[in-house]
Structure formats: C-alpha cells, structure tokens
Amino acid sequence: MNSSFATTSVPRDSTGVPGDNFSLEGALEMFRKAESPEEFEKMINTEDNKVNNLDLNGDGDTDYIKVIDKGEGDAHAFILQAAVSDNESQDIAVIELEKTGGSDAVVQIVGDEDIYGEQVIVEPADENRAATQSAQARTRSSTTTNVVVNVWTWPVVRHVYAPGYVVWISPWGWRARPVWWRPWRPVHYRVFYPYRAPYHRRYVVVHHHRVVHAHRIYTPVRTTSVTVHTRNRASVDHYRTTRTSRSTTVTRDNKQTKVTRRTTTVQGKNGKATKRTTRVRRKD
Numbered sequence: 001m002n003s004s005f006a007t008t009s010v011p012r013d014s015t016g017v018p019g020d021n022f023s024l025e026g027a028l029e030m031f032r033k034a035e036s037p038e039e040f041e042k043m044i045n046t047e048d049n050k051v052n053n054l055d056l057n058g059d060g061d062t063d064y065i066k067v068i069d070k071g072e073g074d075a076h077a078f079i080l081q082a083a084v085s086d087n088e089s090q091d092i093a094v095i096e097l098e099k100t101g102g103s104d105a106v107v108q109i110v111g112d113e114d115i116y117g118e119q120v121i122v123e124p125a126d127e128n129r130a131a132t133q134s135a136q137a138r139t140r141s142s143t144t145t146n147v148v149v150n151v152w153t154w155p156v157v158r159h160v161y162a163p164g165y166v167v168w169i170s171p172w173g174w175r176a177r178p179v180w181w182r183p184w185r186p187v188h189y190r191v192f193y194p195y196r197a198p199y200h201r202r203y204v205v206v207h208h209h210r211v212v213h214a215h216r217i218y219t220p221v222r223t224t225s226v227t228v229h230t231r232n233r234a235s236v237d238h239y240r241t242t243r244t245s246r247s248t249t250v251t252r253d254n255k256q257t258k259v260t261r262r263t264t265t266v267q268g269k270n271g272k273a274t275k276r277t278t279r280v281r282r283k284d
Helices: 024-033 037-044 127-134 155-160 189-202 212-221 226-231 233-241
Strands: 065-072 075-083 089-101 104-111 120-124 203-206 244-252 255-268 271-282
Touching: 024 037, 024 089, 024 104, 024 120, 024 155, 024 189, 024 203, 037 065, 037 075, 037 155, 065 212, 075 212, 089 212, 189 203, 226 233
Parallel strands: none
Antiparallel strands: 065 075, 075 089, 089 104, 104 120, 120 203, 244 255, 255 271
C-alpha cells in the first residue's frame, strides 16, 4: 500500500494502514459461505469477491493469502497469511472458532496489529444489530454487542467438526501457487472501499476476545514480516497515536452537547505515555 494514501485525500472510513485493503467482514462472509477451509482460501483469493486488495511487498500485484488451520480439541485458529518474499510471511488475520456445545459454535476474526494498527475483532451480528449498524457510518471505534451468534449451521463449521476432517494447511507459498490463481493489480482505496461496504451488514466490530482457547492457540505461532513492518511503520505509528477518538451527544438543560474524548498513546524513551483530552461543543 502506498503510504501517501494515509492522508485526508482518502475516504473518511480509511485508517491509512494496510488493513484498509483487506476486508475482515468480507473474509468472514466467505468463511460463512464456504464448504471447507480449502474452498474458503480460494474464495478470499478470487478477485470478483472483493475481499483482498493487499500488495504488502509493493510488487504491483495482489498478494496470495493462504490459510493454515491450527487446531486443538474443539478450538481452531485459521491463520490468513501472505508470503511477501522467499523467506518472509506476514499474518493478515486469524479466524478463531470454538465449539461450545453439541450444536453450538462461536467465531471471530482478528485483524493483525501490524496490518490494522491494532487488533481489530469482528464477529457475526444478530439481525437487529446488523441492520442498525449498516445504517450508520462505519468507524473502528466503540461498537459492542452482547448477542452471541451460533455459527454451527455454517457449512465450513460442520465440515471442520466432522469425524473425518483432515486439518487444512495450505500447500502454497512464495514460489508455489495454485494453477487457477491469477494476481491482479490492486486498486486505489477509493475504488476498493465501496466493494467492502456491503459486507459490513452482517458483522460487527467488538473489543473483546470471545473465543479464548483458539486465541491462545494462535498467539505463540503469530508470524510477522520485518519488510512489512518497516514499509508501513509511518502509517501504522500515525494511526496508533490518533486511534481513539470517541464522540457522544448528551442532553443538558434541554440542549444537545457533543462530547469528544480522545486518548492518545505514544511510545517515548521512558515507555508509553497516555494523554486524554475532552472537547465539549454545544449544538445550536
């Protein structure tokens, strides 16, 4: 991703980090539709599905995203990973799945902090919540939900928990790609964003790990790339210093007042420092 895109010239919903070019909601939608992890990998790498627009190594072609299943008991961590060179790979996100009962399962997708600036957690939304959120402007701010959506009926979930399931570890890498795959030229964020927007309707951004066991499985095997980190350091650092700005409207003395609370965290020589500011503006 060209770091110059991390400016006010991009749409309001842009964060300026590489994750702008990979739809977590879109990936979870492909996971919902897929019959197997192998088919899911093919779907997120299909241009017409408009999930992936990443070019992490800057070679002018979209990156191939492979899927690796790390399973333990009733928990699975499906790692979405891009090979950026002969000897470097970068995790984009991980789909964390757990069976919680005989016919119950829960899932979240977690965007990697080097790609999204921070861990971004997305999960299926109940129909009422999804309808409400789709009518609002999308931000990476303080969305929460208390409704747990049972994903047991998703075909890929039933496949993974079937007795004959063979753990899927993608055989593809930097020099070995499937014969059906053809890379395409990534498009500007202004073009890609409208394709991402429809995926938001079924999913919601949350701020807690609901799938605890699968997350513990994934944490020790997380893979990062020095090349990706260095190339996107400026945009990611900028995002991290301005990431939490939350606005609410309150009514006082029959007048509406907009209250914006911003938390800025920066890394200094003595460690992290946090500054909180509050701005109050009365509406006319």
